[in-house]
Amino acid sequence: MADQLARPGTEGGMDGTGGSVPTAGPRAQTPLQATNEPPWVAQSEKVRRAKARRRSLIRGLVSVVVVLAAWEAAVRIFQPSTVIIVGPSAIPAAFWKLAESGELWHHFSVSMRQFLMGYLVAVALAIPLGLWMGASRRAHDYGDPWLTALYATPNVALAPLFVIWLGFGDPAHVAIIALVAFFPVIINTIDGVHAVERDLREVGIAFRANRREAFARIDLPGAMPYIFTGLRLAMARALVGIVVADLFGAQAGLGYLILTSSQLFQTANVFVGVLILAALGVGLTFGLRVLQKKLTPWQTDVKEHQ
Amino acid sequence: MTTRETSPPRPGTSGGVSVRDVSKRYATPKGETLTVLDNVSLDVQPGEFVSIVGPSGCGKTTLLRILQGLEQHDSGDVLVDSQPPGKVATGFVFQKASLFPWRTVERNVSFGLDLTVLKGTPNQPPSKAERKRRVAQLLELTNLTEFADYYPSQISGGMQQRVNLARALAIQPSVLLMDEPFSALDAQTREKLQRDLQKVVAGVGTTTVFITHDIREAIFQADRVFVMAANPGRFIKIYEIDEKHPRGAEFQQSDRIAELSREIWKLLHVPKVEAPAVP
Ligand SMILES: Nc1ncnc2c1ncn2[C@@H]1O[C@H](COP(=O)(O)OP(=O)(O)O)[C@@H](O)[C@H]1O
Numbered sequence: 301m302a303d304q305l306a307r308p309g310t311e312g313g314m315d316g317t318g319g320s321v322p323t324a325g326p327r328a329q330t331p332l333q334a335t336n337e338p339p340w341v342a343q344s345e346k347v348r349r350a351k352a353r354r355r356s357l358i359r360g361l362v363s364v365v366v367v368l369a370a371w372e373a374a375v376r377i378f379q380p381s382t383v384i385i386v387g388p389s390a391i392p393a394a395f396w397k398l399a400e401s402g403e404l405w406h407h408f409s410v411s412m413r414q415f416l417m418g419y420l421v422a423v424a425l426a427i428p429l430g431l432w433m434g435a436s437r438r439a440h441d442y443g444d445p446w447l448t449a450l451y452a453t454p455n456v457a458l459a460p461l462f463v464i465w466l467g468f469g470d471p472a473h474v475a476i477i478a479l480v481a482f483f484p485v486i487i488n489t490i491d492g493v494h495a496v497e498r499d500l501r502e503v504g505i506a507f508r509a510n511r512r513e514a515f516a517r518i519d520l521p522g523a524m525p526y527i528f529t530g531l532r533l534a535m536a537r538a539l540v541g542i543v544v545a546d547l548f549g550a551q552a553g554l555g556y557l558i559l560t561s562s563q564l565f566q567t568a569n570v571f572v573g574v575l576i577l578a579a580l581g582v583g584l585t586f587g588l589r590v591l592q593k594k595l596t597p598w599q600t601d602v603k604e605h606q
Numbered sequence: 607m608t609t610r611e612t613s614p615p616r617p618g619t620s621g622g623v624s625v626r627d628v629s630k631r632y633a634t635p636k637g638e639t640l641t642v643l644d645n646v647s648l649d650v651q652p653g654e655f656v657s658i659v660g661p662s663g664c665g666k667t668t669l670l671r672i673l674q675g676l677e678q679h680d681s682g683d684v685l686v687d688s689q690p691p692g693k694v695a696t697g698f699v700f701q702k703a704s705l706f707p708w709r710t711v712e713r714n715v716s717f718g719l720d721l722t723v724l725k726g727t728p729n730q731p732p733s734k735a736e737r738k739r740r741v742a743q744l745l746e747l748t749n750l751t752e753f754a755d756y757y758p759s760q761i762s763g764g765m766q767q768r769v770n771l772a773r774a775l776a777i778q779p780s781v782l783l784m785d786e787p788f789s790a791l792d793a794q795t796r797e798k799l800q801r802d803l804q805k806v807v808a809g810v811g812t813t814t815v816f817i818t819h820d821i822r823e824a825i826f827q828a829d830r831v832f833v834m835a836a837n838p839g840r841f842i843k844i845y846e847i848d849e850k851h852p853r854g855a856e857f858q859q860s861d862r863i864a865e866l867s868r869e870i871w872k873l874l875h876v877p878k879v880e881a882p883a884v885p
């Protein structure tokens with residue numbers, strides 16, 4: 301790879317100096333997608349990649365359209381009760397009705413508030429703790445039993461406890477969301493620190509970097525790609541957390557909307573709630589990916605699929 | 607031995623390297639003890655360039671890692687720049703470039719410059735401008751100026767090794783330790799870098815320990831060449847190379863180097879003949 305990029309003619313005809321594999325992050329496989337591409341990356345290669353991207357997009361769209369059309373057709377042909385299922389065409393109307401009354405915004409904003417607080421609390425605790433546990437053997441020894449035990453337990457099983465402790469309001473919801481989001485972040489952060497190459501740590505030692513410097517300049521940036529994986533996994537789990545928390549008692553929220561709508565046999569409204577959660581998931585994943593590209597510009601191959 | 611009184615002393619140019627009767631043993635997977643270094647002694651004068659050649663597995667890397675403070679020795683005394691190893695920030699260039707993938711070429715080179723260990727030492731650039739100038743100078747010297755903003759994954763192996771060299775030189779170390787730094791490179795790049803190294807190191811009075819399995823390279827660089835034998839690792843002969851620095855292509859291609867390298871080659875390939883009579 302390095303050879304392929306070496307520009308011929310630099311320094312008296314030296315090129316193709318193969319042999320040594322470039323050190324790179326755990327997923328920095330191809331230098332071709334980096335933001336500042338070497339000028340000699342073939343133009344045709346860029347075109348080829350753009351085409352491949354477009355083709356993927358079109359296939360995705362075809363897939364969605366076909367499934368929705370089949371669903372709508374099935375509903376129209378078999379005409380089941382609207383209590384059981386509605387066609388996709390019924391959903392926009394339901395959405396509009398809910399939105400117009402302001403009801404939807406109310407549920408949405410309550411859930412978003414809980415989600416953001418829970419997620420941020422989880423991240424704010426999990427990243428520093430994970431870095432600490434990753435870098436310090438002692439911290440790892442003390443923390444690991446708890447981590448292993450709690451990670452193995454389905455966290456949502458603890459949800460009723462939070463409701464007992466914190467009541468039906470926001471605090472219980474935030475706590476439940478934070479709990480489920482916490483583990484993927486801390487575990488990936490620890491793994492990320494452990495995955496930093498020994499050679500790079502030794503560079504720190506050789507330059508006599510002190511602990512704090514080694515931490516900030518080697519462990520943290522080295523763990524970044526893993527941390528982002530953790531953030532994405534945590535985001536998905538936090539969205540589940542929103543719904544689960546609402547199931548154990550709530551006055552508003554997307555989970556509450558889904559629950560009450562299903563109890564009232566308003567199936568279209570159930571779908572509205574589900575689709576909004578799905579859209580949130582897609583949007584937040586995209587947002588995290590953009591953030592990752594900004595914060596880890598050296599990572600040339602940000603994983604596209606989780 | 608060539609003296610370098612002509613070159614002006616640089617800040618931080620003080621210490622040599624002193625290794626006295628150092629032994630190092632490892633436990634093999636079978637539970638036996640492997641003596642990697644057996645009572646090894648080595649004195650490198652301040653500003654001197656010493657090469658070490660020896661067969662693979664004779665303990666060269668181990669010795670350098672001890673000097674670097676990355677490995678503990680079992681007995682004997684080691685001083686680097688008059689201090690126990692691991693105290694002074696030495697420059698080091700190992701075979702693998704080990705660049706930080708998240709730093710650009712320029713920021714890799716400047717890595718050592720903002721560490722607290724340099725605070726208050728003459729090695730620290732006195733100002734931001736001076737620091738910038740020093741990094742720019744090293745990039746220039748290693749032909750990397752136009753790649754300053756690239757990430758390591760975007761440059762070739764030869765360039766990476768040059769970044770590695772520049773990163774080590776940036777802190778203007780009084781002691782520079784190199785372990786087969788050019789071995790992964792092709793012959794042409796290697797010879798070019800050998801001459802570059804002469805320019806930047808031999809001229810300025812940096813004490814250097816340079817390990818290689820390329821005998822010609824060892825002779826070309828060094829004031830003294832230490833020849834090592836294996837099992838257990840020890841020095842069997844020392845050659846003085848009387849030739850002014852910086853040395854150029856002419857010396858690189860000279861008959862003197864060819865002849866001497868043949869001699870050392872023979873020594874390495876018939877080790878029993880020259881080995882000291884150890885009871
Ligand atoms: N951490 C280690 N544990 C056990 N044996 C080691 C270790 N490091 C090196 N050795 C052994 O020490 C010997 C010398 O290794 P090394 O110093 O790398 O040799 P060289 O650099 O001269 O090729 C080898 O036989 C190697 O297997």
Ligand SMILES: [Mg+2]
Nearest residue numbers: 666667668785
């Ligand atoms: Mg070695």
